[in-house]
Amino acid sequence: MQESRDAAFDRGMAMRKKIAGDVPPPxxxxxxxxxxxxxxxxxxxxxxxxLDVDTRRLLTLSMTLAGGHLEEFKLHLRFAVTNGVDRATVKELILHSAVYCGIPAALDAFRAANEIYAELDAA
Known part of the structure; x- marks a missing residue:
């Protein structure tokens, strides 16, 4: 039996809240x-x-970085950091990406991360 679209929507809302907290959608x-x-x-x-949520967080950061989707990278980085992913882990993820995605992608990700960190530190 296939569930209703409302059940998937409700499950999605609950998961988004778990991932993003009370951050409103863009x-x-x-x-x-x-x-x-x-x-x-x-x-x-x-x-x-x-997969657990923390693994999915890191995968999402990696894939948005690799795809050059820096606005999504920043959005998910904000979610990750505000939900307990430490900056040292993000740094290692970005350094690792330099090998597999290229130095320019890693540079862009570090710049994006520094932007998000500055915003979070100011708040």
Whole structure:
């Protein structure tokens, strides 16, 4: 029996809250796209039992860095740091990415991380 879309949405909302805390979604996000993200990314994928949330956090940081999606990298970095991932771990992740994604990607990620750290430190 397939669950209703509402169940996936509710599961996604709960997972997003676990990942992001009370951080609101980015402004200007289309409601239909937001629903898709909540159901698919958070409700279906992040909620799977095969990997724990902390592992998924690091994978997400790695993949957004590798793909050059720095706005998503910054968003998930903010979520990760505010939920207990320490800066030393992020540093190691970025250094490791220099080997597999290239020095320019690692430089961009360090710049993005420093931007997020400055914002978090100022708050």
């Amino acid at each position: 402004p200007g996000l289309d409601e239909d796209l937001r629903g898709l993200i909540l159901r698919y990314a958070f409700g279906d994928v992040w909620s799977r039992p095969g």
